[in-house]
Amino acid sequence: MLPAYNNLGNITTSSNLSKLINRWFLLFLLLFYQHSPGQGPEALLSKYSEALAYYESENPSDYTDSMSMVLFKELLHSGAELLEDKIKLDIFEKCGNLALIKGDLKNAVVYYRNGLEIQNSDSVNDTLFFASNLFLGEAYYLKSQADSSIFYLEEAEKLIQQKSSLTEASRLYNSLGVIYFESGNYVQSVTYFTKAKNLIIGNRSFDELEPYFQYALFSFLSNIGSSLIQLNRLDSALAIYHELERYGFNRDQVYTQMTGIFLDKSLPDSALNYLEKITSEEFKESPSFQNQRAEIFLQRHELARAKDVLQSYLSRTRVERTGSSNFRLGRSYNLLGKIAFEEGDYESAVKYFHQAMINIDGYFDSPDIFKNPMDYSLGFATFSLIESLVDKAKSFVKLYESKQDPKFFQAGRETFQTAFDMAFFVSNYYDNDEARIFLGDFVLETYQYAIETVLERYELDRDIEYLTQALEWAERSKATGLNIGIRERKLKKISGISTEKLQLERDLHFSISRIQQAILLESNVDQVALLQDSLTDKRLELSRLHNEFNNSPDYVMGKLNYLPLDIPFLQKELLDRKTIILSFFETESNFILFLLDKENIDLQVIEKSDILNHEIQNLRKNIIGYKLGQKYNSGAEGMTLFNHLFGKAYSRFEDYPNILIIPHGNLIDLPFEVLESKNGQFLLYDHAITYQYSLQLIGKIDLKSIEKAKNIGFAPFFDHSWSDEQVQLSSLPYSGEEITYLKGTGFVGEEAGKDVFLDILPEAEYLQLSTHAIPDPQNPDLAFIALFPGNIESRLYTNEVVNMDLSHTSLVLLSACETNFGALSRSEGALSISRAFMLAGCQNIISSLWKAEDKATAYITEAFYRHVEKGNSFSVSLRKAKMELLADPAMAQYHHPVFWANLVLVGNLNKTKLFIPIYLYLFLGLVPLAGYWIYHSRQRRRQQKI
Known part of the structure; x- marks a missing residue:
């Protein structure tokens, strides 16, 4: 990490420790x-x-x-x-x-x-x-x-x-940025590097700076570029390094970073072009240079040359191949493992990947290839360690296939599980949703490989253990950020964190949102820069507060408590005999459909193809692309796609009136209700459908009677419209009628402002928002729900929603356009407005997949609440409401699926006597044992290290 303004390129490439010490900075610091x-x-x-x-x-x-x-x-x-x-x-x-x-x-x-x-x-x-x-x-x-x-x-x-002292503070924030970088929290590292730069550079350009500060600017930007590379924002990083090349500092380091970018782009010839620009003989002897040379040859499939580069370098460094720890050589052994894997020498590959783990981890030193690191304390180079574990697991699987020795298959399973456990642990230490989503997407490909591996074994042995593990891994891979976020909210309430700190957290989130809104309004470049600086400061303050939360032992124990997904418990205690769960999981080559009822787990593998993708796209197009007066073409894509996705599996669940669907991948925003079991027979006709993000989130709650609940509705655009340069919010004349169906307190027009909403929200047990919503796939934090009058100050942004407490709210009905639409994460699903409400604690949300029609939505809303009042579950009530619409000749012009299939329920199962979700039930039971042991073992390790 030293020097203070040395960049990550030097940190990770120099084998000479003295190169890490910017001595004149230490002397400069003495002046303070x-x-x-x-x-x-x-x-x-x-x-x-x-x-x-x-x-x-x-x-x-x-x-x-x-x-x-x-x-x-x-x-x-x-x-x-x-x-x-x-x-x-x-x-x-x-x-x-x-x-x-x-x-x-x-x-x-x-x-x-x-x-x-x-x-x-x-x-x-x-x-x-x-x-x-x-x-x-x-x-x-x-x-x-x-x-x-x-x-x-x-x-x-x-x-x-x-x-x-700005200089000292700048050095500290740069150091913390490196810590976040090395632990894999690249999102937060950008924030800290940016803060370090802002403190002593401000908005001054390179040419305006004294030499010392020019070098500091170079280092900060290089560090930011390194983080962007890890976040796969390669073009943005490349633009930074092209600018740094102009500065003239450490060009060898710039070239090695540019080499890495082109390797990440799988363009080995371009990478070689920049690597050959490096002139320093000392730099050429660094592990980074040798590793990049080898990786270029590996990507060009010149395996012998790649191996020769690495083995020659390792022999020159006189490093023993086993039993020694050298962090910077971990990548070298990992590359040797990849080469051996490509050559089909899986036994050597296992050994190389194991040696890579020893070098990367720093504490793990067992020469036994069947052992893996079990200390999940936060360490440096987390992603590199997970990568080596994954590669080692894959090599064990290949070794099993070639030698048919079950011990290798079991070793592969255990190594995959270690990688998943480590990813879970690290994700719990991250303090922002974006970093967790990034890690989840990073690990997803491994889940895909591991799941296909155990299912292949299941097809051979028909051992239910393999099928159960495949299902557990599939569900663990989904919605990790959402699951952790919900758990954290509960933990903060029960772990002794003061109400003052929790209020400060809410205030900081609110301030961050206000600054983001101000940036949207501001046109002056200098003022925008000042606002960006203020935004960075608030994010750092929030990060420090989250670090304070980690001083609570109960909170730490709860976060670190790994909860296995207890599928037998779920079947026995949560599922009734009228409900079946259909969970999809997308791999590189297939969609896997798991069918789970009270007694059995079944499986169907659906081969992915261009035809299937075409069917999915056509169904969406034929619904969303509706034109006035157009008749829906039943028996076409809806029936074809039904047969493709379910086929013979329908006989397995056609008698279940309640279906809970967990979509994945390309099926995320598919309205399954419109699939047809036969010509013109929508699934809606026979089944009440609920959606969910993952089995991890499934539970049952005893819902309060809607007649006795505090019901609150908002209709800000009942007789009002708003427009500016960015958005047009038309009046919604039926929205005022919609909220009356809830039979509670309604706020219409100018009564439905943001301040009123925030004040009354804690009272809402049933909440309806009949208004406009604008998604933002490019920046999910800036998606919003519009309140009166519709200007920026009155908009409710998702990052504000997330920080609200809706744990007391039984249902949120978002009668607004595209509230279940947003940027897609491969592991997390749609980063939508409705997801923000779930993060805020509400377990049942009705939202819209696409733009809603005012009158049809009002019709369904009225019928929905009427059926809820009669004691029906939310899913059954929503189904019956849609069925009434389709049966009503007076609403014939609204029978096309575009008017009703957009409304979907994401939520829990029907009412039961079990009042808490599965993850909380397990959490309360296991914390006193597992949590206590983890916390105190970590404390002992810390004391030993210190």
């Missing part, structure tokens, strides 16, 4: 410290001054460093008791810096820790301990001790609030 010698003996003060003179030499050398270290040691050994505490602290800090410069991490840590022991002294201002905490955190980073590094950097972050 004021020394008061105190009243010690004159000789000691003279020696201290002499040591400082050597340390702060204008032309530092090994000689000046050695002389200053000798003098500092003499002061500590022979006169420490006569020195003021602030001087002792300064000496320990400088000795630590000198040790760090020489690569002596062990002694650097000792010196910094000795200095921090003075912290209990009343004679030293707390802010003077900032640097020691910062440098100690960086030293632990270089020792690959993640927990300790994070701890001391967070201590420094607490102290920076009391200091006014």
Whole structure:
């Protein structure tokens, strides 16, 4: 991590530790410290001054460093008791810096820790301990001790609030950015690198800066570029590195980053073009350079050349191939494993991937290839470690296929599970939804491979264990961010986090939303820049608050408690004999359909094809592309797609009146109600359909009678319209009628403003929003529901919705356009407005897949509430309401599916005596045991590391 403004390229490519130390920055930082010698003996003060003179030499050398270290040691050994505490602290800090410069991490840590022991002294201002905490955190980073590094950097972050030094704060935020980067939280790393840049660079261009700050700008932008590469925003990263190439600093490093971008794009010839621009012979001996050379040959299928590059390099470094840990060589062994895998030498591949894990992990050192890391504490290079685990698992599977030894198949299953467990653990440590979604998408491909692997074994052995594991993995891969977000909300309530901190969290979310709205309104470039800076500050403040939440043992225990998906429990306790679950899972080659009822699990594999994709697209087109007066063509795509997706499986569930569907992949926004079991016979006619994101979220709740509940409706555009340059919000004359069907408190027109909504929301047990909604697939946070009058200030954005507390709300009916539409995540599904309401705690949401028609929606709404009042479940009530519409000759012009198939229910199963969802039931039972053990074992590990 050192130097402060050294970038990630240097961090990850240099094998010479001294290259990591930007020595002149350490000297520059000294200018921010004021020394008061105190009243010690004159000789000691003279020696201290002499040591400082050597340390702060204008032309530092090994000689000046050695002389200053000798003098500092003499002061500590022979006169420490006569020195003021602030001087002792300064000496320990400088000795630590000198040790760090020489690569002596062990002694650097000792010196910094000795200095921090003075912290209990009343004679030293707390802010003077900032640097020691910062440098100690960086030293632990270089020792690959993640927990300790994070701890001391967070201590420094607490102290920076009391200091006014922009340079020190900038260094700290850059260091924290590196920590987030190395732990895989690339979204947050961009925020911290941006903050570090803003503090000392501001909006100044490169040409306006002094040389020192030019280098700092270069490093910040390079770090941001590295994060963008990991987020797969390759073109944005490439634009940054083209700009950095112009700066003239560290061009070799720029070229290696550009090489990596083209490797990520699978363009090995372009990658080679930039790699060959590197001129430094020392740089060419770095692990990064050699790995990139090898990867270029690997992508060009020149396996022998790739292997020769790596083996030659490893032999030159004289590193033992087993039993040694060197983080920067982990990639080398991983590439050797990939080469062996391509060659069909799976036994060697397993060994190479295992050795890669040893080098990457830092703590795991077992030579036994059947062992995997079991310490899931947050570490550096998380993604690299998960990648090696996955590759090792795949190699075990191939080894089983070639040797037919069951132990290899079992080893592959266990290694896949380790990778999934590790991803789950890390995702729980992330403090934002975007990072969790990114990790979920990253791991999804592995889930696909693993699931197809165990299902192939199931087809051979018919062992229900394999089928059950495939189903569990499929559901674990879905909606991870949503599941964790819902769990976190519950944990915050029961784990002792103060109401003041929870309110502060809500306030920060609200501030972030307000700033984003202001950015949308602002046209002045300079003002936008200031608002962006303010937005970064608020996000950092929110990140610090989330770190404080992690000081609650109960909260940490709950987050780390891995809950296996108990499918037998779900069948026995949650499913009744009238309900079946149809869960889809999309792999590279198939759709897998799991059928789960109270007693059995069944399977159907649906081969993906261009024909199937065409059928799905045509069905959507024929519905959404409706033109006035057009008749729906029944018996066409709806019937063809039904046969393609279900085929003979329909006989398995045609007698179930209630179906819960968990779509996946290309089926995410498919209205299954319009599929036809025979010509003109929609599924709607025979089945009440509920949708859900994952089995992890399924539970049962005892719903409060709608007649006794507090029902609240909003219709801001009943007799009002709004338009600006971005949106046009027409009047919705039937919306006022819609909310009267709820038989509660209604707010119409100018009564239905945002302030009124936020004030009354805590009372809502049934909530209806009959209004406009605008999705934003490019930026889901900026999707919104419009309240009166419709301007930016009155819009309810999804990032505000997420922070509301709707755990008391039985149902939200979003009678608004496209509330179940949004950007698609491969693992998470649609990042829609309705998903935001589920994150806020509501377990049952009716929303729209496409633009809704006012009159038809009002008709369905009235019928829906009427059937709910009679005691029907939400799914049955929605089905009956749609059936009434289709049977009503007076509404014949609205019988086309475009008018009714858009409304879908995402929610739980029918009413039961079990009042809590499955994940919470298991959580409450297991926390006292598993959570207690995990928390205290982590504390023991931390103490051992420290």
